[in-house]
Amino acid sequence: MSEASMRTTSSVTHQQRSADAVLNALPLPVITVAADGKIADANVAAESFFEASVALLRRQQLRDLVPFGSPLLALVEQVRDRGAAVNEYKVDLSTPRNPGDRLVDLHVAPLPERPDHVVVMLQERTIADKMDRQLTHRGAARSVSALAAMLAHEIKNPLSGIRGAAQLLEQSADDDDRTLTRLICDEADRIVKLVDRMEVFSDERPVEREPVNIHVVLEHVKRLAQSGFGRHIKFVEIYDPSLPSVFANRDQLVQVFLNLVKNAAESIGESPADGEIQITTAFRPGVRLSLPGSKSRVSLPLEFCIKDNGPGVPEDLMPHLFDPFVTTKPTGSGLGLALVAKIVGDHGGIIECESQQKHTVFRVLMPMFTGDGAGPSPA
DSSP states (O other): OOOOHHHHHHHHHHHHHHHHHHHOOOOEEEEOOOOOHHHEOHHHHHHHHHTHHHHHHTTGGGGGGTTTTTTTHHHHHHHHHHHOOOEEEEEEEOOOOSSSSSEEEEEEEEEEEEEOOOOEEEEOHHHHHHHHHHHHHHHHHHHHHHHHHHHHTTTHHHHHHHHHHHHHHHHHHHHHHHHHHHHHHHHHHHHHHHHHHHHHHGOOSOHHHHHHHHHHHHHHHHHHHHHTTTTTTTEEOOOTTTTOOOOEEEHHHHHHHHHHHHHHHHOOOSSSTTTTTEEEEEEEOEEEEEOOSSEEEOOOOEEEEEEEEEEEOOOOGGTTSSSSSSSSSOOOSSSSSHHHHHHHHTTTTTEEEETTTTTTEEEEEEEEESSSSSOOOOO
């Protein structure tokens, strides 16, 4: 081979490596589909999205990776026929192998250098939609704050008078009437407790925070669960030991995750022998939240998940799961998850839920401690 040929080959190899480096640096999954429908190539983000290595992906057909009859298959054929790019928005690519909320925008285009090859780029809608919903959750929490302040003044004071009058009547009542006066007192106490729980939402004092090791918090929560409501459930921990500290209030974090674990245990119920709660921590760079009314963005790289294999959350309840007074429990007040959303929001993070049969995940994304003595601003 001549020196010129060697230089040309070296130049082509260098260009190929540069192109691969750029492709792998993209945060969006990108795959190339060959004429026979097989995956010809994939970047690192695609490996993560489909939970398979590029070597394994190259041995599979596109139809094996997407739901049966997926619009993506028709889009690929349409691009081949027309020779022009097409887009499709909010397409569900969840499969039994890759369950969960996998809503994506599709960008499909021909590859001029390789006839019959098509490039597919996926843009996940999940995070963007979750952040939009999270702002709604926080608005709901603020509305409860005003309601709580009003209830504390307008309800608790009259209730104390009603309870006092019932106690006076009880002194001169016979046994049958004493049952009714006792009922009045019990119901008055129950309403006061409900109002007391709602008053937490009207507490606008700054949260006292410090660097907190999330694994110490989660271990404490697990021990509490195993000694009580979760004694019949198997706990699985998948922790990232290198995770940095989170700038938070330890007691409030315990309250958040104890509530989530308790909900998971109640979802599983007492009878299932295979009941399992999985607690995971991970570092997920790239998730950033825009602050309302500001151009600044907060990075939320710390991911904490509580997963259970219970029956799941009813589909019609999902959009309102963090709204106050929404519950599936016969005796529940519907304030637990609303309070969790408020605490996470006060710490500058977001919380979301993905649910289907035997796979429910509550995911908390939070900022990490920066080490400068001040925590990130609440989002």
